[in-house]
Amino acid sequence: xxxxxxxxxxxxxxxxxxxxxxxxxxxxxxxxxxxxxxxxxxxxxxxxxxxxxxxxxxxxxxxxxxxxxxxxxxxxxxxxxxxxxxxxxxxxxxxxxxxxxxxxxxxxxxxxxxxxxxxxxxxxxxxxxxxxxxxxxxxxxxxxxxxxxxxxxxxxxxxxxxxxxxxxxxxxxxxxxxxxxxxxxxxxxxxxxxxxxxxxxxxxxxxxxxxxxxxxxxxxxxxxx
Numbered sequence: 108x109x110x111x112x113x114x115x116x117x118x119x120x121x122x123x124x125x126x127x128x129x130x131x132x133x134x135x136x137x138x139x140x141x142x143x144x145x146x147x148x149x150x151x152x153x154x155x156x157x158x159x160x161x162x163x164x165x166x167x168x169x170x171x172x173x174x175x176x177x178x179x180x181x182x183x184x185x186x187x188x189x190x191x192x193x194x195x196x197x198x199x200x201x202x203x204x205x206x207x208x209x210x211x212x213x214x215x216x217x218x219x220x221x222x223x224x225x226x227x228x229x230x231x232x233x234x235x236x237x238x239x240x241x242x243x244x245x246x247x248x249x250x251x252x253x254x255x256x257x258x259x260x261x262x263x264x265x266x267x268x269x270x271x272x273x274x275x276x277x278x279x280x281x282x283x284x285x286x287x288x289x290x291x292x293x294x295x296x297x298x299x300x301x302x303x304x305x306x307x308x309x310x311x312x313x314x315x316x317x318x319x320x321x322x323x324x325x326x327x328x329x330x331x332x
Contacts, residue, residue, distance in 0.1 A: 133332065141330065142196040149240045149327075155205055159232065159240075159327045162277040163284045165191065166323035170314040175295035177222025178211050178231070181314070183287065187229040187326055204228045205329040211289065214299070216250055216264075216309050219291040229326045231289040234266075234299055237307060242270030247309070255306065264293065264310030271305030278303075278321030285322035 133139055133156055137148045146158035171182045178184055192201055209230050211221035221233075232240070238247050244266075246253070252263035278284025283303035290299040292311020299311040300318060312318040 142200050144195065146330075151332075154332050156330045156332055157327065158330050160325050163279060163286050163321070163323050163325050164195075165326075166279060166317065166321070168315050168317060169287055169298040169312075173296055173313055173315040176314055177220065177291065177295065178209075178289040179222045179225050181289075181298075183324060184225070184227065184230070184289075187231075187324065188227055191229060191326065201228075203331045205331055207329045209289075214291050214293070214309065215247055216252060217291075217293045219294055219297075221289075221291055229328050231287055231324065232327055234288055234290040234307065234309060237274060237288060237301065238266075241273045242268075244268035244270060247307075252309070253306075255302075264308060266307035266309055268306075274301050274305040274307065275303065276301070276325055278323075280321045282321050284320065285318055286325035287323065 133148050133151070135148050135151060138145050138161055139148060139158065141158065144164060145161040147161050148156050149159055150157040167183055167186065169181055169183050170176045196204070206226055206228055209225045209227050211224060212233060212235060213219060213221050215234065234247060246268050247266050252260060253265045253267040254260050254263045255265055255267065257267045275283055276286050285303050286301050288299040288301065291297065292299050296314055297311035298314050299307065299309055301307050303320065303322065
């Protein structure tokens, strides 16, 4: 019986060591398995990896009511840092998710306040992070507003550039799907999101509605390697 116990223990330690080696070998652009899903590595800093779910995982509204709200007080933040973690990660996996201070900037085109910084385990990307990790045309920074057909307009609401395809994601049903960002939209009753075609609605959609089709939350987190 003792022999079987020690063999089992040795195998468990070997699997743990191999898993750690795989995690430490992760590179930007890799797709890794963590918890129940696949995640794309966006960044690596100080032995931590910023990972983004490779597809939309949850079809949920940003907030339960159409009121002025920031990421700090949104029902989606509450869900992702609560029930979502319990449903998708073991205790050991959750222990590897870093608690991180998240900056919530104002909307760069409309000036809508993003609210206070937050301490999160799981979060959504911001407008600035989408540009940083998927390609920067300069249009977000330079306030080059466009319509959905790519034509420039002074009152347009879209980031529509050569990086559209890089921002595309699959939804729960496998089709191209939109995904929420944590940044506010044209006012605090709207939140920015990425269309299934990859262009970004900087003006955003109503926080308590599903803009269309098969989309929702594409969570991100910093993983201790």
